[in-house]
Amino acid sequence: MSSAPITVLLFEDDEGQAILTKDALVKEGFVVDVCQTGKEGLERLLQTPYQICLVDVQLPDVQGMELLRRITSIQPNALSIVVTGHGDEVLAVEAMKLGAFDYVVKSPYMGHLAALPIVIREGLERSRLKDEREQLQTELWEHARLLEERNAELRRVNEELKRIDQLKSDLVSMVSHELRTPLATIKEFTAILSDQIAGPVTQAQQEYLGIIRANIDRLARIIGDLLDMAKIEAGRVILNKGYTEVVAMVDHVVQSLQPLAKSKQLTLDVAIPPLAHGVFADPDKLTQVLLNLIGNAIKFTPPAGRVAIRIEEHQSEIEFSISDTGVGISADDLPKLFEKFQQFRRAAGEGSQGTGLGLAISKRLVELHGGRIWAASQEGKGSTFFFTIPVYDAEDVFRQTLTAGLDQAKRKRGRLSLIIARLRNFEELKALYGMEETSHLLKETETVIRDTVRQRAGDIVIRWQQGEMVLILAEVDKAGAQRIAERVQELIEERTYKLGGRPVKAALAITTVTYPDEGGTERELLQVAEQALGHPDKTRTRILVVDDEPKLQQFMKEILERRDYEVALAGSGPEALEQVKRHKMDLILLDLMMPVMDGYEVYHLLKENPDTKDIPVIIVTAKGERKDRQLGLDSTTYNYVAKPFQTEDLVAKVREVLQQQQQPLKAS
Amino acid sequence: MASRILIVEDEPQLLQAITIRLTAAGFSCETASNGREALQKLEGWVPDLIIADLLMPVMDGYTLVKQLKSEARTAAVPIIVLTAVPDHALAHRAEELKGTCVLRKPFETQELLATLRAMLAATPGGTS
Numbered sequence: 121m122s123s124a125p126i127t128v129l130l131f132e133d134d135e136g137q138a139i140l141t142k143d144a145l146v147k148e149g150f151v152v153d154v155c156q157t158g159k160e161g162l163e164r165l166l167q168t169p170y171q172i173c174l175v176d177v178q179l180p181d182v183q184g185m186e187l188l189r190r191i192t193s194i195q196p197n198a199l200s201i202v203v204t205g206h207g208d209e210v211l212a213v214e215a216m217k218l219g220a221f222d223y224v225v226k227s228p229y230m231g232h233l234a235a236l237p238i239v240i241r242e243g244l245e246r247s248r249l250k251d252e253r254e255q256l257q258t259e260l261w262e263h264a265r266l267l268e269e270r271n272a273e274l275r276r277v278n279e280e281l282k283r284i285d286q287l288k289s290d291l292v293s294m295v296s297h298e299l300r301t302p303l304a305t306i307k308e309f310t311a312i313l314s315d316q317i318a319g320p321v322t323q324a325q326q327e328y329l330g331i332i333r334a335n336i337d338r339l340a341r342i343i344g345d346l347l348d349m350a351k352i353e354a355g356r357v358i359l360n361k362g363y364t365e366v367v368a369m370v371d372h373v374v375q376s377l378q379p380l381a382k383s384k385q386l387t388l389d390v391a392i393p394p395l396a397h398g399v400f401a402d403p404d405k406l407t408q409v410l411l412n413l414i415g416n417a418i419k420f421t422p423p424a425g426r427v428a429i430r431i432e433e434h435q436s437e438i439e440f441s442i443s444d445t446g447v448g449i450s451a452d453d454l455p456k457l458f459e460k461f462q463q464f465r466r467a468a469g470e471g472s473q474g475t476g477l478g479l480a481i482s483k484r485l486v487e488l489h490g491g492r493i494w495a496a497s498q499e500g501k502g503s504t505f506f507f508t509i510p511v512y513d514a515e516d517v518f519r520q521t522l523t524a525g526l527d528q529a530k531r532k533r534g535r536l537s538l539i540i541a542r543l544r545n546f547e548e549l550k551a552l553y554g555m556e557e558t559s560h561l562l563k564e565t566e567t568v569i570r571d572t573v574r575q576r577a578g579d580i581v582i583r584w585q586q587g588e589m590v591l592i593l594a595e596v597d598k599a600g601a602q603r604i605a606e607r608v609q610e611l612i613e614e615r616t617y618k619l620g621g622r623p624v625k626a627a628l629a630i631t632t633v634t635y636p637d638e639g640g641t642e643r644e645l646l647q648v649a650e651q652a653l654g655h656p657d658k659t660r661t662r663i664l665v666v667d668d669e670p671k672l673q674q675f676m677k678e679i680l681e682r683r684d685y686e687v688a689l690a691g692s693g694p695e696a697l698e699q700v701k702r703h704k705m706d707l708i709l710l711d712l713m714m715p716v717m718d719g720y721e722v723y724h725l726l727k728e729n730p731d732t733k734d735i736p737v738i739i740v741t742a743k744g745e746r747k748d749r750q751l752g753l754d755s756t757t758y759n760y761v762a763k764p765f766q767t768e769d770l771v772a773k774v775r776e777v778l779q780q781q782q783q784p785l786k787a788s
Numbered sequence: 789m790a791s792r793i794l795i796v797e798d799e800p801q802l803l804q805a806i807t808i809r810l811t812a813a814g815f816s817c818e819t820a821s822n823g824r825e826a827l828q829k830l831e832g833w834v835p836d837l838i839i840a841d842l843l844m845p846v847m848d849g850y851t852l853v854k855q856l857k858s859e860a861r862t863a864a865v866p867i868i869v870l871t872a873v874p875d876h877a878l879a880h881r882a883e884e885l886k887g888t889c890v891l892r893k894p895f896e897t898q899e900l901l902a903t904l905r906a907m908l909a910a911t912p913g914g915t916s
Contacts, residue, residue: 607884
């Protein structure tokens with residue numbers, strides 16, 4: 121800018137002033153042209169660009185303001201600086217409104233001329249800065265616009281990705297359906313043939329059918345692997361994680377592979393130390409990993425070799441290793457081992473029967489558990505595969521899962537439900553059979569729960585404490601949780617468990633709480649649940665229902681349990697007497713007509729025993745069977761309900777008898 | 789008396805195969821090729837057990853199972869749901885309903901028979 125001279129057009133009708141001004145500016149290195157009328161100046165402007173127009177607003181021909189407007193219209197980039205007489209500042213201000221950049225007041229002794237170059241230079245600098253600012257502003261707007269555009273584009277892409285993801289998932293479902301359905305038909309007809317339902321089959325035919333069947337199974341496995349991989353890659357694998365016993369699982373896998381090992385005369389050498397912890401894992405998925413790794417080891421080890429399975433417990437994880445005495449894997453192949461579709465011909469002679477996906481799937485599954493997987497090998501000597509799975513720390517896992525689940529529900533404005541169940545006879549079972557036996561029952565109920573509740577959104581985490589269980593259901597609303605709770609209760613209560621060799625029933629108090637419907641924090645939710653369940657030490661009234669008709673038994677049990685009584689069942693007289701011996705009963709509902717030992721006899725036996733004579737009894741019997749006189753009983757203690765009864769009649773009678781029982785106790 | 793089984797499957801040949809197999813095992817079989825047809829069959833008749841495919845045209849297996857479980861007349865009938873898509877959302881939901889059991893395709897014949905017998909045995913008043 122300093123190199124090229126600044127060009128100035130001076131509008132000045134006073135010749136003397138014009139000369140003085142021009143001289144002052146030229147001295148400072150400006151190039152100055154002078155015009156004495158507005159008309160002349162405007163014509164020049166049409167031909168030559170100027171950086172500065174110095175305008176005396178009192179020209180003879182054109183009114184000053186009009187001149188400014190026209191200058192701006194001809195050369196918008198030229199800066200106009202107004203030169204006014206003393207006392208014309210009002211005019212100057214008006215001029216600035218019209219687009220003049222600055223003004224200079226003429227002084228009688230031409231003192232303003234010395235200031236002019238500075239004003240001009242400053243003006244140009246200010247103008248430059250202003251332009252720059254505007255430029256930046258424009259660029260900023262442009263950036264903002266581009267950003268907005270890009271955002272819109274991203275949203276579109278995101279939508280598209282979601283759609284593709286859905287399509288992919290639909291495709292997986294569809295492929296799964298389309299491939300497995302014909303496979304099921306082929307398998308069924310093959311089985312019909314080999315089972316000779318359609319007629320006799322020769323030895324050779326039977327053998328060929330066996331080959332067909334083996335290949336159907338192989339095809340099914342391949343489809344399974346492909347779909348597993350597709351699901352893992354689409355992020356659709358949901359782990360059903362929980363406390364998983366390692367020893368039992370490894371044993372199970374080893375047992376199932378034993379025949380395969382035997383057929384190759386391989387030794388399966390399993391050494392597992394006593395473990396302090398289980399792992400936090402999805403047992404199905406972990407079994408899949410073990411089956412794959414041990415299966416591979418067997419497959420790739422030549423006959424009469426050895427496959428060793430070792431487990432080591434570390435601080436926070438359990439390390440599994442599977443070694444074989446196979447041909448090994450070359451150092452070049454090791455890094456590629458866990459990639460998809462890598463088939464290494466490790467086996468001597470034997471063609472691989474896999475899909476090339478087994479190890480890739482195993483790696484993904486282990487990593488989904490938060491573990492690591494790797495391999496070491498020496499060519500010609502054998503390979504060892506290692507993987508780790510985090511150990512289960514119940515309290516940690518529970519807290520983490522609940523906190524994470526609640527956070528997610530808050531963020532997504534979603535739901536989270538808890539199912540809280542208490543084993544009502546926990547204390548009693550513990551007293552009778554000991555904690556260890558009772559914990560078998562807890563384990564078994566947990567298995568039932570895991571099999572019933574297949575979580576669609578996250579891990580299943582179950583925490584047991586003193587016979588009380590909390591189950592976290594992420595993304596499940598109240599209705600869903602209640603449906604699951606009902607099912608869980610039914611399944612657990614309909615089962616018969618064996619404790620100390622005796623059949624035992626589990627009685628469950630169960631309730632659900634849902635975020636945010638019933639509470640906003642972990643504490644609130646657990647409190648609500650606690651209240652709904654009632655206090656564990658509050659002893660509930662226990663009623664023994666003695667009836668040989670299971671349906672009626674069940675019916676009475678349901679009616680009474682709905683009124684919060686604890687109900688025990690006996691199907692015969694002897695069973696009733698046995699129950700009474702073992703458990704404290706507050707009331708007995710007794711059917712009269714029963715085989716083996718009828719109600720009369722039971723009644724008498726109860727009354728004759730000092731331990732049981734005070735237990736009130738309500739006789740439940742069909743109309744017309746009433747032979748109470750034969751009982752020879754004191755009429756005041758005799759209570760009776762006739763079948764068929766109304767639900768409310770039975771309940772009213774139960775209440776009445778229990779109250780009678782309490783009064784004399786209070787009085788004494 | 790032989791237990792009566794209703795088999796609902798849209799794949800005619802698989803339907804045929806299951807029918808042959810169950811008949812040979814001593815069950816008395818009726819068939820339907822979708823949920824709607826099954827409901828029509830069930831109008832004047834209640835079987836001891838139902839085997840239903842999950843994904844079928846016209847009316848899918850889940851809708852059928854839900855409908856049957858909501859009616860007093862059929863609520864207690866045990867149902868085996870067959871599915872080629874084991875982790876289909878509907879398979880999970882069907883599994884949550886009372887008296888249902890899900891089997892994945894392709895299934896072992898022995899597995900189907902064992903499940904069927906176990907469910908029949910667990911049904912009060914059921915004959916197996």
